[in-house]
Amino acid sequence: MIKALAIVPYEGLFEMMKEINQEVEDIQLQIELGNLYEGVAIAKDAEKNGYHVIISRGGTASIIQEAVSIPVIDIQVSGYDVLRILTLVKGFSGKAAIVGFSNITQGAATICKLLDLDIKTLTITKDIEVKEKLMSFKENGYEVIIGDVVTVQAAKQLGLTGVLITSGKEAILDALEETRRSYRLFSRLQQDVSLFQSILDCNEQAIGVFNREEKIVYGNERFNKEFHWMTLENSIDIRRLIQETALTREKQTKTVHINHSFWTITTCPKEDAIVLYFEKPLPNQAIVQGGDVNLDAIEFHTFASYIPLSGKSELIQKVLKQIDQYSKSEESVWISGEEGNGKELTAHSIYLKRKTMNEPFITLHCDLLSVEQLKDLMNEDFFQKYVNGVIYLKNIDKLNSYMQKELYHIFKNEQDKKLQWLASSEDNMEEKVKNGTFHRDLYNALSQLKIHIPPLRERRKDIEDLVHVFISELHPKYGNRVIGIRPDALEEITNYNWPGNVEQLKQVIEQLFLQSHSYYIEKEEVETVFKRLEQQEKNGALTDIDISGTLEEIEKQVITKVLEEEGLNQSKAAKRLGINRSTLWRKLK
Template sequence: MMKALVIVPYEGLFEMMKEIQQQVDDIQLDIELGNLHEGVAIAKAAEHNGYHVIISRGGTASMIQEAVSLPVIDIQVTGYDVLRIITLVKGFSRKAAIVGFSNITHGAATICKLLDLDIETFTITQEIEVQEKLAHLKSLGYEVVIGDVVTVQSARQLGLTGVLITSGKEAIIDALEEARRTYRIYSQLQQDVSLFQSILDCNEQAVGVFNREEKMVYGNERFNKEFHGMNLENLPEIKRLIQETRDEIQIKTIHIHPSFWKITASSKEDAVVLFFEKSLPHQTHFQDRESIQKNAIEIHTSASYTPISGKSEAIQRVLKQIDQYSIGEEPVWIIGETGNGKELAAQSLYSKRKSMNEPFIVVQCDVLNAEQLKDLINDDFLRKFANGVIYLKNIDQLNGYLQNELNKIVQNEKYNKLQWLVSSECNMEEKVKTGTFNGELYHSLGKLTICIPPLRERREDIEDLVHVFISELHPKYGSLVVGIRQDALMELTNYDWPGNVEQLKQVIEQLFLQTKAYYIEKEDVDVVLKRFDQQDKKSDALAPIDLSGTLEEIEKQVITKVLEEEGLNQSKAAKRLGINRSTLWRKLK
């Protein structure tokens, strides 16, 4: 049974509705008295109480329509209602006007014209207009005002005669019939919506609908589950995607923490439908560069990095090569020691080549295994990101099997749109000659090369790098530090930097955190460098034993490491090894 709420603006209509209520058995009619804003407040509360339609009249009905999502049936002012009131005021000798919302004045104006009655009609759109309109009419000599409740109340406050256009039973019966018809249509629509809702909720894709104002209007069950508590409409990438989606379908990969999503956007009239698909559902992606557990694959939708800095001739040559190679789409092989900025060079190439809509995919070759490489191909991952840039980081760490498998991918024509960037720690030609690296793979990816020299060979870049790192650390930590003393800078310049630029950055961060003055002093640099040297020695001592040598060579490595751990104390080392000092000395000869 239909459940309808009737909100009436005046007492007479309330009593008439109660009388009709007794005669209606196919509608549950609840009646409330409330005019304009009172009526809107009642309607808003009723919206969540299971009502199917709301029935009201005049300006109150108009305001309720703007405030609620339920169908609102207007008790129309009929010709009978207008004729009844005009008959009533026809005998007035005073000047009369009809004032009200359009759902009253339009019908009244037509009848006045048909009957050739000299009664002007004035339409208002908001309640606040009534007082000013009536005051103006009074100044023009009008004394009688015909209208709805708000008009009549305001007229009486101004000393005018207010005549209310009341609704007769005919209008109420017409409104109930309209309510029945609307309910039938509304019920069918609800069934259709429920069906479509079920279909969308069964969809494995998350589906979200946004209007042109970038506000979300719908999300299916998967969408609400995946993005619960997130306000996607505030994400700049989502806003931009909605703005860019017009006639053509857009496909973008966007990072929505903690996952990456391939989003297909389609424009539908005044809305944009977004279909979300996880780019790699079986993998976790991360941005934290200090994460202990590295993933084999990282996907970045933008390249945020520190530009390569330096004034040396060597680094200027590198920057020039990056500019030259960024024009085309040829593979580029970047060579350099650990920590020397090979990934910065790759990111710089990506940034210059791409419009930032295509992903930057980093493959960590030192942790990539055969199963992961197989998954990438089986999931058609590379085809999904056909317009992206693939950066094969530390490719020299791949074993022979993975080199051959990777070579098959590189040679496959269906991946020919991919752009390859590669990095390795050493010159690969020697490995190719000795057969420890796939020659075909090397020659396919190594047509263009960039060699980044170690920091110890371009010491004139250190001063520039130090100031760059200090400026970067300010927003991260906040500190008094504004610079470095010249003698402290000289200590840094003279250091050999086995860890290259990355080690310099770590040292500056330590100095930045421990310095309590405006300038980094030489004493501070000495302390930090000594600490790093000790850490390096400890790391060397704890490094794994190379088992590729002879038994005698392996034994010597073990003895050397135990000696280092015991501070070169031969007595302690011999005791720990279970041998005497003379045997220890003889084995070390």
């Protein structure tokens, strides 16, 4: 039996391989999600655990080949795959380019020539080239970038629309056949895990080893359970701690905030590496685990996801100009607008445009933050510790009067520091300040610059662009089905009032994408979803379930009703039902 590990860079390919795997008898296939160096880490672990072959795709496959000694099979991008994506991007009005490794671009360039398509193709050899190349494209007026996962991610960070070239079933079957051939030629077994590593894995401490380039070279079982390698390698606190240890050649001890927890880290210098010992959280964190404080109230990142605000309307263009203008300043920005309209996305955009190194992006969810937790942060000098960071006060209008006053004192004390503040709220803040329900000085301090995001119903011109962006994002997530929307279906969507704004539009498009039976979203499918929304608004509760049908039919009714109760929010519905989102929509088909 061939023991193979497939490391795929996006969820759609993951689901497709799971389906094909059910028909394969001679390959014991394990499938994992992982892209580029994340995939390399997974591949190295697989090599240690006795896998015979690694299967991957694109740039991830190229990098893994250099990191492991077992055969690496590349899932090739077929002409059919390229043609399907080129058809999908016809709905975009801007200039498009294809950028990627040679295993992505070779076939794409040929097809563009055959079809006489004006799409420029550029081949890269290293992932570090991507950002520079894409910046050049952006300066030359390109808006749409087609390519592999690394290209699409970089495109989005630069404010471009990224469209992923997905692999079809034929390419996967070819890769499995190549796996069989490679196994017959290069099959080899890995050595057993050493006694030393077993001892480390049994240790209750989380232990990680970093090289002088601040890259993780080893982590024991507790370490890998508690932390994601990318989170630590991107942490400016961890990097500084390693640098200090390497410079002084002496042990260092420091408290660092990682994954919503405070950890005490002790370093030990070795010849060519630094060993980090992570102690269990501080007493404050024990209180958190005891239930007095909400863990989700604080999010701590040294990077933020970037999805560009899309639209051609004058209203959204004004918002985009304000983001660019305010990003050149370090003054506080107050972002207002209705729920689901992109306030957090705007905060992320400002942060990324202001960012120069690894300044942390810290989100305080003011609707979840408790008085006790705010006091704990003040007692531990949290705001002094991250004076170079950006604090985003999400839903600041949900704070009680006491916390508003305390927050104003924090702001005044940190005014001479480099700490930057972003805040978001609903639209009625002037009224709240006027009637005394919100602290006037705090509002004046944090609203030196203001951005108002208009509701989607006031900028219907943006809906078409948003629909195409959402479809392109869903493609790599769920597979290669829907590639567009019928004009009459788009008209129905454009005429809807969207009380939940952009977030609701995104959820509806995701539902339509997953329930569609063809390559294009049809008008009838849109009308069905809108009828469900209207019925939900009328009833306001779960209707009776007809139990006269089959188990599968009853199950489908339950899922549909729960989804309606949760306002078409697939994440909440899936969580409530105890299943993942892919399973939820598969059961609805």
